[in-house]
Amino acid sequence: MALASRVRFLARALLRPWTLLRGTTFGRTEPAAGGGGDGARRFGSQRVLVEPDAAAGVAVMKFRNPPVNSLSLELLTELVISLEKLENDKTFRGVILTSDCPRVFSAGLDLTEMCGRSPAHYAEYWKAVQELWLRMYLSNLVLIAAINGACPAGGCIIALTCDYRILADNPKYHIGLNETLLGIVAPFWFKDTYVNTIGHHASEQALQLGTLFPPAEALQVGLVDQVVPEDQVLSTALSAMARWLAIPDHARQLTKNMMRKATADRLLRQRDADIQNFVSFICRDSIQKSLQMYLEKLRQRKG
Amino acid sequence: MALASRVRFLARALLRPWTLLRGTTFGRTEPAAGGGGDGARRFGSQRVLVEPDAAAGVAVMKFRNPPVNSLSLELLTELVISLEKLENDKTFRGVILTSDCPRVFSAGLDLTEMCGRSPAHYAEYWKAVQELWLRMYLSNLVLIAAINGACPAGGCIIALTCDYRILADNPKYHIGLNETLLGIVAPFWFKDTYVNTIGHHASEQALQLGTLFPPAEALQVGLVDQVVPEDQVLSTALSAMARWLAIPDHARQLTKNMMRKATADRLLRQRDADIQNFVSFICRDSIQKSLQMYLEKLRQRKG
Amino acid sequence: MALASRVRFLARALLRPWTLLRGTTFGRTEPAAGGGGDGARRFGSQRVLVEPDAAAGVAVMKFRNPPVNSLSLELLTELVISLEKLENDKTFRGVILTSDCPRVFSAGLDLTEMCGRSPAHYAEYWKAVQELWLRMYLSNLVLIAAINGACPAGGCIIALTCDYRILADNPKYHIGLNETLLGIVAPFWFKDTYVNTIGHHASEQALQLGTLFPPAEALQVGLVDQVVPEDQVLSTALSAMARWLAIPDHARQLTKNMMRKATADRLLRQRDADIQNFVSFICRDSIQKSLQMYLEKLRQRKG
Numbered sequence: 001m002a003l004a005s006r007v008r009f010l011a012r013a014l015l016r017p018w019t020l021l022r023g024t025t026f027g028r029t030e031p032a033a034g035g036g037g038d039g040a041r042r043f044g045s046q047r048v049l050v051e052p053d054a055a056a057g058v059a060v061m062k063f064r065n066p067p068v069n070s071l072s073l074e075l076l077t078e079l080v081i082s083l084e085k086l087e088n089d090k091t092f093r094g095v096i097l098t099s100d101c102p103r104v105f106s107a108g109l110d111l112t113e114m115c116g117r118s119p120a121h122y123a124e125y126w127k128a129v130q131e132l133w134l135r136m137y138l139s140n141l142v143l144i145a146a147i148n149g150a151c152p153a154g155g156c157i158i159a160l161t162c163d164y165r166i167l168a169d170n171p172k173y174h175i176g177l178n179e180t181l182l183g184i185v186a187p188f189w190f191k192d193t194y195v196n197t198i199g200h201h202a203s204e205q206a207l208q209l210g211t212l213f214p215p216a217e218a219l220q221v222g223l224v225d226q227v228v229p230e231d232q233v234l235s236t237a238l239s240a241m242a243r244w245l246a247i248p249d250h251a252r253q254l255t256k257n258m259m260r261k262a263t264a265d266r267l268l269r270q271r272d273a274d275i276q277n278f279v280s281f282i283c284r285d286s287i288q289k290s291l292q293m294y295l296e297k298l299r300q301r302k303g
Numbered sequence: 304m305a306l307a308s309r310v311r312f313l314a315r316a317l318l319r320p321w322t323l324l325r326g327t328t329f330g331r332t333e334p335a336a337g338g339g340g341d342g343a344r345r346f347g348s349q350r351v352l353v354e355p356d357a358a359a360g361v362a363v364m365k366f367r368n369p370p371v372n373s374l375s376l377e378l379l380t381e382l383v384i385s386l387e388k389l390e391n392d393k394t395f396r397g398v399i400l401t402s403d404c405p406r407v408f409s410a411g412l413d414l415t416e417m418c419g420r421s422p423a424h425y426a427e428y429w430k431a432v433q434e435l436w437l438r439m440y441l442s443n444l445v446l447i448a449a450i451n452g453a454c455p456a457g458g459c460i461i462a463l464t465c466d467y468r469i470l471a472d473n474p475k476y477h478i479g480l481n482e483t484l485l486g487i488v489a490p491f492w493f494k495d496t497y498v499n500t501i502g503h504h505a506s507e508q509a510l511q512l513g514t515l516f517p518p519a520e521a522l523q524v525g526l527v528d529q530v531v532p533e534d535q536v537l538s539t540a541l542s543a544m545a546r547w548l549a550i551p552d553h554a555r556q557l558t559k560n561m562m563r564k565a566t567a568d569r570l571l572r573q574r575d576a577d578i579q580n581f582v583s584f585i586c587r588d589s590i591q592k593s594l595q596m597y598l599e600k601l602r603q604r605k606g
Numbered sequence: 607m608a609l610a611s612r613v614r615f616l617a618r619a620l621l622r623p624w625t626l627l628r629g630t631t632f633g634r635t636e637p638a639a640g641g642g643g644d645g646a647r648r649f650g651s652q653r654v655l656v657e658p659d660a661a662a663g664v665a666v667m668k669f670r671n672p673p674v675n676s677l678s679l680e681l682l683t684e685l686v687i688s689l690e691k692l693e694n695d696k697t698f699r700g701v702i703l704t705s706d707c708p709r710v711f712s713a714g715l716d717l718t719e720m721c722g723r724s725p726a727h728y729a730e731y732w733k734a735v736q737e738l739w740l741r742m743y744l745s746n747l748v749l750i751a752a753i754n755g756a757c758p759a760g761g762c763i764i765a766l767t768c769d770y771r772i773l774a775d776n777p778k779y780h781i782g783l784n785e786t787l788l789g790i791v792a793p794f795w796f797k798d799t800y801v802n803t804i805g806h807h808a809s810e811q812a813l814q815l816g817t818l819f820p821p822a823e824a825l826q827v828g829l830v831d832q833v834v835p836e837d838q839v840l841s842t843a844l845s846a847m848a849r850w851l852a853i854p855d856h857a858r859q860l861t862k863n864m865m866r867k868a869t870a871d872r873l874l875r876q877r878d879a880d881i882q883n884f885v886s887f888i889c890r891d892s893i894q895k896s897l898q899m900y901l902e903k904l905r906q907r908k909g
Contacts, residue, residue, distance in 0.1 A: 482857065483853050484854075485857075486854040487857055489864075491864060502805060503801075503802045503805075503865070504803050504805075506865065507769075508770070510864075510865065511853065511862055511865075512849065
């Protein structure tokens, strides 16, 4: 099948940002070693490590779903719960999101959740993707993405829901919504987030071409706000956070809501239709066949 | 009448991009010599020359309505038919649009179709303009504009409906929506296309001022995606086409439609009202008088 | 109260653009000396000086509400009346707006109108702010802002309703919507004006952070169209005006209306709700307390 073989071929390009990296693979998530870790100073769940700095009102939230932080149903759920906790804890005013896995911020949606499962599972999974987007995009907290690795597809969307983005200056750390390369289509709310960030024309081309931007180009097009040496990503995020926290919370939150509400409302008005749309698309034989061949290929490479 | 004389004066500036060029004139379209030409390797109509490369899945479509490819009713009709043919022929995935006339991509709408005719004729003409815009803006094909000449008004709109634009680096090849210089107003869907390409603020100023951008400025404002030496326009378009055709068609088409549907729907919802609006505007005595004096001037210069 | 003290602290930063300037203060408006001035060649009201050039069809309108042109109810009213007069006088096709007060274009809304008054007064004041914005944003005249001083908050909005903006190249002349620094929120139509000028992403960050842009950054982000030496602001505005007046009025006005109508309609559809919203926000104890402490501080500094 022509589409399938083209997808297989493109999948290699799609994966380049992280498959070229030593020892990394792509597939089902594995349980993280450790979990919460060193007692009082850290909390969080198995796949989300939270390092609070209560005095500063800031928490650093690290994704730990090796090897590539793919957004499994478990990771999505734990992210939502961790954010909810911080949102409800008056101690915290800002969160820095970063990766605990080397060289990858997040590889995006977990294809194993979208392949060979039941329609009910696809619906549950997509609802969780929506839930994370809604919670992050409308968060009252200041969210800053400290992007210390490759950041395609769903990883990019997580970064774009933040208020500010800092990308490590490593030519392998690409960022962008590259869904078309896999033969699939970003949902309209990914598209809306893209347009809100880089404008209509750049989105139209980048979404169609599935462009993955290296750091300098990402900065130029406006996908990220700063590019800094890799070892300064976190410290730069902390400096940026201080600037954001200098603003009275209430006025900032009302302003953020004013900017984002219309976009979020578009999804809220049609969540169920969007889920149905995703399920019927992903259930197509041609799409399932493509994804299966693609995953098979990855497993062989891994094995 | 003050407006009329101002329009006459400005008309010269409006025409500058191509009237300054040796031997060119502006007016009624003339039948192209030849028509289809060299048998099996080319097809098309009298005013639209199509050079197919079936192996690559790409066709080059050349406008041949000398002297300045003004968009007469005949040319509009033939363009729509040629595009429809290519769209329905599974052999083709992409089309490169360019001019067969020296130094002009297209001078835009044909003023002789908008002057001294019946309201019914104006309505028929405007419907054809809408039809071409809709067909191009929503085309499933990859459309790339190889802009090898001046590109004002309707010529600019044809370019803007494409997915990618390459402009020859010639200081005389200006591009832009310069309707106000003639005392007329771009329709809202021209405006929407402009805003989608260069944003609200740049559109607001450029549309009011009727700005015609030379190549470097066109690139900077985002009206075109590349500026290359004149003899490399077509080869650059072919290279760009290869990048676009590397993307699975189905995913790319769904993505393009997602980006453009809302804008196209705005026109589709009010096509008839838009036609009535055009007809009543163009039928005004003041507008007709201005256009007549303007055309008379052109005929004298020609004769 | 934490918010109040933070607001007090930030207020100093907010005021920096003009409090750092020699001898200037911020507070209640004082009646301008002179009023209309030198007879036949100037007209206007007490706080708005109009210098007409009937031959050119251009008037220069100077704000004269010392020390900082804060937008008191009187100034708002006089601005609306002056604009209405020029709009109805066929002699005039363009207006240049500038400041008669040294080093400040306008400090924005007058906080004394928003503090310690009755709900009815707040409603009347807010209606006047809406009225000025509507009249300027939809003006048929060409409006050019010759920004010869600091231009925060409401001052920035006046500039943004113009068709073209020239800012004096003085590092102390900042421009931007910095409402959040005071713990208050820009209304949605200020936000819409911002987004139309600098796009969604830049607006989202600048509005949340209350960013005041120095000239070079204001030019880069697109808040102003030109930055020129301070003594060339007015002459540059006159040159720009000549370019705008070269366009037939009728076509330019229809085009401007096409670009701006949707944004203006959003406010027109909900003027009363917007007033209620403002009144209930500004009447909150916490907001009143913050504003009172802030004004008290300013009076002490002044005294």
